[in-house]
Amino acid sequence: MVGPSSLAGKITSLVACLSIAITLAAGYYMVKTEYQARKSRLIESFEHQVKSAVHQFQIAIYFRDTTVLEQLTANFARDNAIDYAMIYDHTGKTVSETIDPAHSAVSTPSLEIVRNDFDGYDTAYVTRTDQLTNANYVDLTLPVFTLASPVDTRINRKKYTDLITSQEAKQSRHFAGYMRLGINEQQLRGGITVFARKVATLGGGIVLASILLAWETSRRITKPLSKLVKAAEDISHGKLDTKFSLTGSSEVREISTYLNMIVESIASHKTQVEVDNQLLSLKVNERTTELSERNEELNRAIEEANQAKNRMKQLAYLDSLTSLPNRRFFTEQLETLLQTAKYRQHSLALLFIDLDNFKRINDSLGHNAGDLLLKECAARLSSCVRASDLTYLDTGETYPISRFGGDEFTVVLNQIDQPESAGTIAERLLEALSQPIIIDNQEFVITPSIGIALAPEHGSDCQTLLKHADTAMYHAKKQGKNSYQYYSSDMEQADIARLQLETDLRKALQREELELHYQPQVDVVTGEIAGAEVLLRWHHSKKGYISPVEFIAVAEEIGIIGELGEWVLEQACEQMKMFQEDNLPVPQLSVNVSSLQFNDDFGRRLQNIICRTGLDPQAIVVELTEGIIMHNVHETIARLRELRDIGVRLSVDDFGTGYSSLSYLSRFPLNELKIDKSFIIDFDKSKNKTSLVLAIIAMGKSLNLELVAEGIETEEQFLFLKENGVRVVQGYLFSKPLPMKDFHSLLKSHNFPEKIQEISSDKRASKVA
Numbered sequence: 083m084v085g086p087s088s089l090a091g092k093i094t095s096l097v098a099c100l101s102i103a104i105t106l107a108a109g110y111y112m113v114k115t116e117y118q119a120r121k122s123r124l125i126e127s128f129e130h131q132v133k134s135a136v137h138q139f140q141i142a143i144y145f146r147d148t149t150v151l152e153q154l155t156a157n158f159a160r161d162n163a164i165d166y167a168m169i170y171d172h173t174g175k176t177v178s179e180t181i182d183p184a185h186s187a188v189s190t191p192s193l194e195i196v197r198n199d200f201d202g203y204d205t206a207y208v209t210r211t212d213q214l215t216n217a218n219y220v221d222l223t224l225p226v227f228t229l230a231s232p233v234d235t236r237i238n239r240k241k242y243t244d245l246i247t248s249q250e251a252k253q254s255r256h257f258a259g260y261m262r263l264g265i266n267e268q269q270l271r272g273g274i275t276v277f278a279r280k281v282a283t284l285g286g287g288i289v290l291a292s293i294l295l296a297w298e299t300s301r302r303i304t305k306p307l308s309k310l311v312k313a314a315e316d317i318s319h320g321k322l323d324t325k326f327s328l329t330g331s332s333e334v335r336e337i338s339t340y341l342n343m344i345v346e347s348i349a350s351h352k353t354q355v356e357v358d359n360q361l362l363s364l365k366v367n368e369r370t371t372e373l374s375e376r377n378e379e380l381n382r383a384i385e386e387a388n389q390a391k392n393r394m395k396q397l398a399y400l401d402s403l404t405s406l407p408n409r410r411f412f413t414e415q416l417e418t419l420l421q422t423a424k425y426r427q428h429s430l431a432l433l434f435i436d437l438d439n440f441k442r443i444n445d446s447l448g449h450n451a452g453d454l455l456l457k458e459c460a461a462r463l464s465s466c467v468r469a470s471d472l473t474y475l476d477t478g479e480t481y482p483i484s485r486f487g488g489d490e491f492t493v494v495l496n497q498i499d500q501p502e503s504a505g506t507i508a509e510r511l512l513e514a515l516s517q518p519i520i521i522d523n524q525e526f527v528i529t530p531s532i533g534i535a536l537a538p539e540h541g542s543d544c545q546t547l548l549k550h551a552d553t554a555m556y557h558a559k560k561q562g563k564n565s566y567q568y569y570s571s572d573m574e575q576a577d578i579a580r581l582q583l584e585t586d587l588r589k590a591l592q593r594e595e596l597e598l599h600y601q602p603q604v605d606v607v608t609g610e611i612a613g614a615e616v617l618l619r620w621h622h623s624k625k626g627y628i629s630p631v632e633f634i635a636v637a638e639e640i641g642i643i644g645e646l647g648e649w650v651l652e653q654a655c656e657q658m659k660m661f662q663e664d665n666l667p668v669p670q671l672s673v674n675v676s677s678l679q680f681n682d683d684f685g686r687r688l689q690n691i692i693c694r695t696g697l698d699p700q701a702i703v704v705e706l707t708e709g710i711i712m713h714n715v716h717e718t719i720a721r722l723r724e725l726r727d728i729g730v731r732l733s734v735d736d737f738g739t740g741y742s743s744l745s746y747l748s749r750f751p752l753n754e755l756k757i758d759k760s761f762i763i764d765f766d767k768s769k770n771k772t773s774l775v776l777a778i779i780a781m782g783k784s785l786n787l788e789l790v791a792e793g794i795e796t797e798e799q800f801l802f803l804k805e806n807g808v809r810v811v812q813g814y815l816f817s818k819p820l821p822m823k824d825f826h827s828l829l830k831s832h833n834f835p836e837k838i839q840e841i842s843s844d845k846r847a848s849k850v851a
Contacts, residue, residue, distance in 0.1 A: 097296035098289070105285035113278045121270055124163060125207060125222060131158070132224045132261050140228045141242065143171060143258045151178035158263055165219070166190060166264040172232045172257050185266070189214045193260065196221050203257065209267075220265040228258035401485040403453055404460035412484035412492055416544045419496055420537055426497075430537040431504035433493035434551035435463070435511065438529045438563040440489035447522070454521050456489065459528060462514040463491055467507065492551075501536055501568065508532045508566035516564070529564035531555050540569045553577060584640050586622065587633055591649060595621055598653055599819035602828065603672070603790060603812040606804040609835030613670040613703065615792075615812060616654045617819045618646065638678050647679040648687060655695040655702065657822070662701070666829045672703040674735060677710045682717075685724040692728070699729030703754060707735050711750060719749060726751045733790070737778060747785055755782040757808070759793020766798060779806050797841045 132139070135154065142150035151169050155178045158167040165185040169178040174193050181188065189212055200206035200223075207222040230237050399411035407415070416432070423430045437459060444452035464483045484492045493511070495504055511532060518525045533555030541547040554569040557576075561567065590596050600614040620628045637643040654671050661668045675684070692699050704725060711718045711734065722732055733754035734747070747755075757778055765771045782789045791803050794813030803811055816834060 091300075093300040094293060094297045098293045101289045101292035105289050109278075109281045109285045112281050113274060116277050117270065117274050120274060121220065121267075124265065124270065125220070128158070128222060128263055128265075129205060129224060132226070136226065139169075139226045139261065140258060141239070143169065143177065143226060144228050144230065144232060144237075144242065145239065146177065148178065152180065154178070154261075155180035158261075163265050163269040164263050165217075165266045168262040169226075169259060170262065171259040174260075177259070185215070185217070187214050188212050188217065188219075188264065190264065191221075193223070193262070196262070197223055197260075218267040220267060220270075222263045222265060224261045224263075226258045226261055228256050231256045232258050404457055404485050406460055406464070406491075407484040409484070409486050412486065412494075413544055415484075416494060416547070419494060420542060420544065420547070423496070423537060424542060428497045429499075429501075429539075431495040431498050431501070431507075432535050432537070432547050432551045433495070433504060433508060433511070433566075434486075434533040434535070434548070434555045435491040435493065435530045436532075436555050436559070437489040437515075438531055438559070440528065443526060443528070447524075451521050455519060455526065455528065456485075458519050458521075459515060460485060460491070462517075463493070463511060466510045466514045467493060467495075504534045504536070505566065505568070508534060512564065512566065531558040531563050532566035533558055533569065534566060535569045580636070583628075583633065584636055587620070587636055588640070588642060590620055590622075591645070593623065595623060596646070596649070597621060597821060598650065598657070599821055600671075600825040601812050601819040602817050602825075602832075602834075603810050604816050604834050604838075606800065606809060606811055606838065609838040611667050611669075611829065611832070611834070612810045613672060614668055614825070615672045615705075615819075616650060616674075618650055619819075619821075634676075638676060641678075643676045643678045647676055648691070651688060651702075652691050652695070655691050655697045658701050659695050659697050661829070662697075666826070668829060670701050670703050670731065672705050672733060674705045675710075677707070677713065680706060680710055680721065682721070685721060685728060688725070688730065689728050692730075700731065703731040703733050705733045705735040705756065708737060715749070719751075722751050747781070752785070752787055755785070755787040755789055757789065757791045759791075759813070762791055762793050762799050762803070763795075765802060775802075776806060779808060783807060797844070800841060801845055 138150060138154060141147065142154065155167040155169060158164055159180040159182055164182070165188055166179070166181040168176055168180075168190070170193055171177050181190075191210070196208055197206055199208075203225050205222075205224050207220050209218065209220055211218055230242060399407060401408045419430060440452070440455070443455065460483070467483060484494075486492045493507065495507060498504060512530060515528055515530050518527050520526075533551045533553065535541060535547050535551035535554060537547055540550045550569040553573050554567045557573050558565045558567040567573075597619050599617045599619050601617060602611050603613040603615065604610070605612045618630060618634075620630070620633050622628050634643070637646050651673055654673050658668070658671050688702075688704075692702070711722070725732060731753040732751065733756055734750075734752060735756050736758040737755050755778070757775065761771055761775050761778070765775050779789060788810065789808045790810045790812065791799075791808050792812050794800055794803070794811045794815045796815065799813075800811060800815055816837070817828060817832075820828060
């Protein structure tokens with residue numbers, strides 16, 4: 083059977099597709115060729131007709147014989163293939179026109195458009211689509227030549243007739259006009275239809291013959307294969323006695339032989355498999371007995387696995403890094419110990435330990451070094467708490483040391499005799515951790531801050547005791563770290579006061595409690611004001627003025643220093659703009675910038691403020707401490723260059739208190755160096771401080787930096803700095819920081835030049851005496 087999915091069906095389909103494709107291509111080519119040939123013959127026929135009637139055209143066009151011209155166009159228009167016929171004179175003017183009434187709607191483009199691409203004396207035809215009827219036309223134009231010049235009006239009909247028979251006139255040609263014919267291609271296609279049908283009939287016969295031939299051939303080829311399929315089905319159903327007996331080509335007979343050999347081999351293997359199955363059944367029975375025994379062993383293994391699971395649960399209570407009890411185990415044990423202490427009416431101490439500056443070490447050296455440091459600290463803490471420092475519960479041993487999390491540890495001292503015992507242990511812990519630790523060939527000293535809370539005095543439950551111990555630990559950090567503190571209720575009051583201070587500080591800007599004070603900077607030679615330092619002051623509505631030392635640190639800790647710093651910058655720029663508009667003698671204002679404020683976005687925000695206020699950036703000095711500029715040298719250089727490009731001036735504040743060197747300072751684009759007041763106050767009481775001040779002055783001069791000294795309170799300090807090359811000073815000798823109103827008055831009427839002259843006169847008088 084030959085189906086569409088069989089091999090014979092596929093071969094027949096393929097041959098049918100190829101035959102159809104080839105027949106279609108050949109038929110298309112023949113029809114197209116015939117169409118072009120008929121089109122050429124028709125055009126040649128019209129050319130011949132025009133040439134045959136050339137004398138009629140010549141005489142009619144030359145003498146404007148409209149009757150003859152209309153008869154000529156009408157004769158051509160009678161042809162079914164022509165929809166319009168037109169005659170033009172030598173100027174291109176239409177002298178006769180006939181349009182088939184059945185196609186009266188046709189449009190005729192101008193002669194110039196039709197012959198645009200042809201020479202004036204050539205026969206031309208163009209194919210176009212009519213814009214009104216969408217019919218396709220071959221627009222044919224044939225030139226007509228006359229024996230006399232069309233502009234010569236002296237010739238009559240008799241003379242023109244004689245001219246036609248004249249041998250001399252036959253050699254002379256004058257252009258007379260055009261004959262234009264519109265050939266409808268639809269009529270041409272109609273004539274080709276019969277030819278196309280003949281071609282289609284012939285092609286169909288060829289395709290049908292090809293399909294029949296392919297079908298018969300493929301059927302004969304695939305008939306033996308059908309028998310193979312039938313035999314294969316019998317084999318698949320287990321009939322291994324089936325024999326392949328095929329007639330046909332040698333290849334088919336060879337396949338039959340090989341298949342018979344395969345069937346015989348399969349039958350042999352089947353027999354062997356049946357024997358093996360019987361043997362396997364015997365083995366299965368034996369193994370079933372063995373599996374029963376193994377099942378009992380498996381039950382015992384499951385019991386052991388459950389025991390291991392319980393051991394894993396115990397491991398969940400230990401810290402994987404230090405092998406100390408973790409936070410979960412610690413809190414559970416502490417609850418148990420507190421209940422026991424309450425029942426037995428004895429005291430308990432909780433020590434909460436936090437490693438100082440651990441984050442800085444961890445960030446600098448990496449987490450691996452941090453892990454090693456934590457393991458060493460855990461070992462030292464464990465060695466400090468002896469068996470005599472704690473007791474045991476009836477249910478087993480308690481753990482005194484736990485890793486609470488991160489760099490925090492806890493120690494529980496159970497049943498202590500007196501509170502001082504906890505302090506003794508704390509001192510022992512401080513001593514153990516103060517010894518240097520070697521990690522990766524580097525020596526570190528890590529110090530702890532320890533908070534101590536007692537039960538039941540400071541709390542009888544786990545959360546309360548932890549909270550109070552944590553509070554005491556933070557107070558130990560505030561006292562300078564590397565110390566311990568007992569919890570007291572005053573600490574909570576201090577914390578409440580601190581929280582209130584934070585809340586009030588957040589609202590200070592909204593309440594307009596913040597204000598700027600200005601301390602003038604004086605030129606030591608002229609006594610003129612060289613600038614002023616802007617200082618932030620907080621006038622609390624209830625507490626009065628609060629020291630910047632107290633609230634600046636709080637602002638940095640709670641994260642609003644950026645907002646405050648930006649407000650100070652904006653106020654300073656606006657005030658400086660007012661000073662300039664009022665022609666007040668303040669060349670520049672210096673503004674301190676916090677380390678948290680000096681980030682990658684600082685330059686953009688400062689530039690926005692300067693643009694918004696319209697201030698000359700040269701009038702602003704940005705003061706940065708040594709600690710800020712030395713924190714990350716490469717980032718600092720990039721940020722300082724950005725500020726320099728903006729146009730502001732740059733100053734190092736409190737110089738001498740940090741670790742900068744001449745080589746580092748020379749890399750920074752600085753304008754000013756400010757000597758810290760701590761070196762100025764007692765310069766005359768210590769040769770070392772005097773030498774240090776002179777060294778700072780020399781360093782500033784070598785870098786071509788302007789020198790400003792702050793904290794000047796005595797005439798001796800002023801004279802010393804002036805004599806050693808410091809040009810600008812500020813301090814209480816001239817003025818304390820003033821609010822805006824008082825500073826405004828100072829700018830209008832100050833006596834700094836007279837005061838400097840008086841100081842210099844007193845010195846000269848003392849030398850004379």
